[in-house]
Amino acid sequence: xxxxxxxxxxxxxxxxxxxxxxxxxxxxxxxxxxxxxxxxxxxxxxxxxxxxxxxxxxxxxxxxxxxxxxxxxxxxxxxxxxxxxxxxxxxxxxxxxxxxxxxxxxxxxxxxxxxxxxxxxxxxxxxxxxxxxxxxxxxxxxxxxxxxxxxxxxxxxxxxxxxxxxxxxxxxxxxxxxxxxxxxxxxxxxxxxxxxxxxxxxxxxxxxxxxxxxxxxxxxxxxxxxxxxxxxxxxxxxxxxxxxxxxxxxxxxxxxxxxxxxxxxxxxxxxxxxxxxxxxxxxxxxxxxxxxxxxxxxxxxxxxxxxxxxxxxxxxxxxxxxxxxxxxxxxxxxxxxxxxxxxxxxxxxxxxxxxxxxxxxxxxxxxxxxxxxxxxxxxxxxxxxxxxxxxxxxxxxxxxxxxxxxxxxxxxxxxxxxxxxxxxxxxxxxxxxxxxxxxxxxxxxxxxxxxxxxxxxxxxxxxxxxxxxxxxxxxxxxxxxxxxxxxxxxxxxxxxxxxxxxxxxxxxxxxxxxxxxxxxxxxxxxxxxxxxxxxxxxxxxxxxxxxxxxxxxxxxxxxxxxxxxxxxxxxxxxxxxxxxxxxxxxxxxxxxxxxxxxxxxxxxxxxxxxxxxxxxxxxxxxxxxxxxxxxxxxxxxxxxxxxxxxxxxxxxxxxxxxxxxxxxxxxxxxxxxxxxxxxxxxxxxxxxxxxxxxxxxxxxxxxxxxxxxxxxxxxxxxxxxxxxxxxxxxxxxxxxxxxxxxxxxxxxxxxxxxxxxxxxxxxxxxxxxxxxxxxxxxxxxxx
Amino acid sequence: xxxxxxxxxxxxxxxxxxxxxxxxxxxxxxxxxxxxxxxxxxxxxxxxxxxxxxxxxxxxxxxxxxxxxxxxxxxxxxxxxxxxxxxxxxxxxxxx
Numbered sequence: 001x002x003x004x005x006x007x008x009x010x011x012x013x014x015x016x017x018x019x020x021x022x023x024x025x026x027x028x029x030x031x032x033x034x035x036x037x038x039x040x041x042x043x044x045x046x047x048x049x050x051x052x053x054x055x056x057x058x059x060x061x062x063x064x065x066x067x068x069x070x071x072x073x074x075x076x077x078x079x080x081x082x083x084x085x086x087x088x089x090x091x092x093x094x095x096x097x098x099x100x101x102x103x104x105x106x107x108x109x110x111x112x113x114x115x116x117x118x119x120x121x122x123x124x125x126x127x128x129x130x131x132x133x134x135x136x137x138x139x140x141x142x143x144x145x146x147x148x149x150x151x152x153x154x155x156x157x158x159x160x161x162x163x164x165x166x167x168x169x170x171x172x173x174x175x176x177x178x179x180x181x182x183x184x185x186x187x188x189x190x191x192x193x194x195x196x197x198x199x200x201x202x203x204x205x206x207x208x209x210x211x212x213x214x215x216x217x218x219x220x221x222x223x224x225x226x227x228x229x230x231x232x233x234x235x236x237x238x239x240x241x242x243x244x245x246x247x248x249x250x251x252x253x254x255x256x257x258x259x260x261x262x263x264x265x266x267x268x269x270x271x272x273x274x275x276x277x278x279x280x281x282x283x284x285x286x287x288x289x290x291x292x293x294x295x296x297x298x299x300x301x302x303x304x305x306x307x308x309x310x311x312x313x314x315x316x317x318x319x320x321x322x323x324x325x326x327x328x329x330x331x332x333x334x335x336x337x338x339x340x341x342x343x344x345x346x347x348x349x350x351x352x353x354x355x356x357x358x359x360x361x362x363x364x365x366x367x368x369x370x371x372x373x374x375x376x377x378x379x380x381x382x383x384x385x386x387x388x389x390x391x392x393x394x395x396x397x398x399x400x401x402x403x404x405x406x407x408x409x410x411x412x413x414x415x416x417x418x419x420x421x422x423x424x425x426x427x428x429x430x431x432x433x434x435x436x437x438x439x440x441x442x443x444x445x446x447x448x449x450x451x452x453x454x455x456x457x458x459x460x461x462x463x464x465x466x467x468x469x470x471x472x473x474x475x476x477x478x479x480x481x482x483x484x485x486x487x488x489x490x491x492x493x494x495x496x497x498x499x500x501x502x503x504x505x506x507x508x509x510x511x512x513x514x515x516x517x518x519x520x521x522x523x524x525x526x527x528x529x530x531x532x533x534x535x536x537x538x539x540x541x542x543x544x545x546x547x548x549x550x551x552x553x554x555x556x557x558x559x560x561x562x563x564x565x566x567x568x569x570x571x572x573x574x575x576x577x578x579x580x581x582x583x584x585x586x587x588x589x590x591x592x593x594x595x596x597x598x599x600x601x602x603x604x605x606x607x608x609x610x611x612x613x614x615x616x617x618x619x620x621x622x623x624x625x626x627x628x629x630x631x632x633x634x635x636x637x638x639x640x641x642x643x644x645x646x647x648x649x650x651x652x653x654x655x656x657x658x659x660x661x662x663x664x665x666x667x668x669x670x671x672x673x674x675x676x677x678x679x680x681x682x683x684x685x686x687x688x689x690x691x692x693x694x695x696x697x698x699x700x701x702x703x704x705x706x707x708x709x710x711x712x713x714x715x716x717x718x719x720x721x722x723x724x725x726x727x728x729x730x731x732x733x734x735x736x737x738x739x740x741x742x743x744x745x746x747x748x749x750x751x752x753x754x755x756x757x758x759x760x761x762x763x764x765x766x767x768x769x770x771x772x773x774x775x776x777x778x779x780x781x782x783x
Numbered sequence: 784x785x786x787x788x789x790x791x792x793x794x795x796x797x798x799x800x801x802x803x804x805x806x807x808x809x810x811x812x813x814x815x816x817x818x819x820x821x822x823x824x825x826x827x828x829x830x831x832x833x834x835x836x837x838x839x840x841x842x843x844x845x846x847x848x849x850x851x852x853x854x855x856x857x858x859x860x861x862x863x864x865x866x867x868x869x870x871x872x873x874x875x876x877x878x879x
Contacts, residue, residue, distance in 0.1 A: 268838075352787055354864045354871050358871055362800060362875050463793060
């Protein structure tokens with residue numbers, strides 16, 4: 001279209017005849033053209049510029065036309081020579097493309113090569129161009145290539161016609177090709193090359209060389225023009241007329257977008273963080289919630305050793321049982337009820353462990369001096385406590401007093417559970433020297449109360465670690481050496497149970513002898529796990545449980561079919577009894593008095609080195625030396641006591657020496673091959689219940705009778721005990737145990753308390769204690 | 784659960800224990816025998832310190848972990864045990 005206009009410029013103007021044709025597409029175009037025609041007569045300059053303004057009005061007409069959608073006859077333009085100069089539409093719609101009814105193209109021509117007043121801008125229009133074609137001679141060729149789609153905003157007040165892009169609609173029909181894997185992997189070659197130069201603006205110069213061919217014409221024209229300008233003033237030919245450009249109504253449109261939320265995150269690169277990330281899939285189950293704002297941390301955690309710059313993170317996961325998980329805060333977590341939280345942690349095992357540790361810590365604070373004394377560590381002075389003036393003097397006194405051998409009370413194991421129950425036996429754990437098992441049972445009185453076994457730890461003297469309730473009173477205890485978590489308990493009703501102290505959940509005995517047909521009928525006075533070497537393999541030390549009970553049998557127990565079964569090692573036959581029956585299995589009571597063929601055994605002890613040899617103390621007051629291999633006869637009998645022998649103990653340091661104590665108020669020291677005691681000790685006129693050798697000093701042993709604890713040191717005196725600790729009033733001492741690694745003594749009493757005493761100043765002499773003992777014995781025996 | 788409750792009560796009854804606080808993962812004391820404001824203050828302050836201590840311990844050896852953090856002050860001792868995001872805080876005056 002502009003081509004024809006360009007032609008107009010250079011050539012003479014011709015009249016153009018507008019003929020309507022039946023092409024609906026050209027409505028808009030022809031409308032403009034019609035407008036153009038009407039304004040053609042005016043000045044070219046004005047005509048150009050006014051075309052625009054007029055075309056608006058024309059445009060509206062055209063809009064009306066298109067809205068009505070009557071197929072109008074398209075106008076065709078012919079010039080004087082009947083050349084069809086109907087402007088071609090700049091947009092050729094695809095025949096197959098859907099043309100929207102309301103589609104409308106508004107082509108705005110911009111012709112180049114015109115006077116400089118020509119504005120290429122929209123001027124009064126406020127329409128954005130999506131594409132506009134500029135250029136003079138290329139338009140016709142390019143009009144088919146490019147389509148001009150312009151959006152018409154709602155500047156026309158009368159109508160709001162939605163504008164569609166037919167070409168867009170056209171594209172909707174194209175089939176979407178599925179992108180397949182092969183297509184993605186295909187190598188696509190992209191060639192980049194230079195396109196042809198497109199000339200977007202070509203304004204030929206308005207200067208013509210003087211030597212040009214048409215220079216004269218142009219000069220003449222210029223002169224004419226200058227004359228016209230001069231004649232303009234006051235000339236009727238020229239009329240001044242003002243125009244007003246119509247401003248389209250402006251409409252503001254707001255667009256709102258979602259604001260971008262900016263989040264600051266910081267993280268530390270710590271060693272454990274990396275470690276956890278590496279191990280992460282193995283153990284972590286929970287989601288990581290990073291913590292965004294920890295701005296105050298970077299200053300606090302500058303670790304200059306690392307050198308790298310860091311900002312602190314808090315990344316943690318809920319830790320599993322393993323302690324190697326990292327720490328993270330869950331600040332974002334949905335608000336959980338405080339109650340459910342409490343429930344959750346109460347049930348958590350880790351929390352229980354936590355509590356345990358905490359309790360021990362607290363207690364250590366309280367008991368620190370005592371525990372330190374126990375473990376023979378220096379007692380730390382409490383730095384915070386104010387030093388009282390009186391204590392200084394007291395300490396001086398103490399240091400003076402402490403030259404002599406004495407007992408110092410450290411603490412007592414007691415709790416409400418055990419209060420009132422009498423302690424019957426105590427045993428150390430073989431593997432963990434801090435663990436103590438205490439059996440409680442009241443068996444002197446007629447009432448049979450249920451027994452109790454408590455496992456105490458040194459770290460917590462206020463509450464036992466394990467509590468087992470037994471059916472009847474507990475009379476003896478021993479820990480196994482091969483399986484350190486097995487505790488054998490002998491009871492007053494003759495049954496033996498083995499408990500597993502390892503886990504806290506196990507409340508019932510693992511194995512019990514209650515179903516065994518051969519079980520003891522009387523109270524099991526002593527139990528012992530003893531390692532007996534297996535002759536075949538030689539290396540393995542098989543452990544067996546031995547027991548001695550009031551029905552006169554010494555039996556060896558072994559686990560059989562989920563229960564215990566026994567073999568009798570020895571039957572304690574009565575000696576000096578007219579009614580003796582040989583090898584009698586008969587334990588029936590014939591009359592009210594307990595006269596059976598077997599005499600109750602009260603205690604026994606295995607030789608420390610030769611585990612097939614053992615000593616038994618009986619009710620009659622005899623001590624029999626027996627062997628495991630000989631179940632019919634005693635090897636030897638030691639007679640001295642005339643009352644029941646309560647306890648026998650081999651000396652752990654000096655072989656062949658043993659002690660015995662009995663209710664006849666005496667303690668006897670024996671040598672194995674001598675049938676008469678070497679030494680005898682008496683201090684008070686009370687039955688001696690328990691006697692134990694000290695594991696460290698060969699000349700020291702302890703004994704308890706009802707009213708006091710006595711520590712004897714044969715090195716110092718063989719007539720009197722060197723240290724005496726009276727029992728608390730109203731309380732009888734029942735059981736004695738030496739601590740294995742320290743110089744402390746534990747005493748159990750009838751009130752349920754186990755008191756720990758420390759032996760002070762029992763120093764070792766110049767020569768070995770054993771030698772001293774031997775010397776003593778020798779000298780005593782030679783008298 | 785009753786055992787845990789019992790243990791907690793025992794701890795609270797020990798000689799010199801001023802208070803115990805159980806803090807959940809969000810830093811809110813869920814069980815305490817101190818007054819609420821004190822508990823909240825302790826919980827908030829000790830939380831950060833415990834995490835810092837734990838980070839330190841694990842930085843040195845990632846397989847290691849913090850069990851108890853004890854702060855001995857002039858007047859008393861604060862013991863903090865972190866576990867599972869929770870904190871157990873016990874304040875004891877041992878020389879009472």
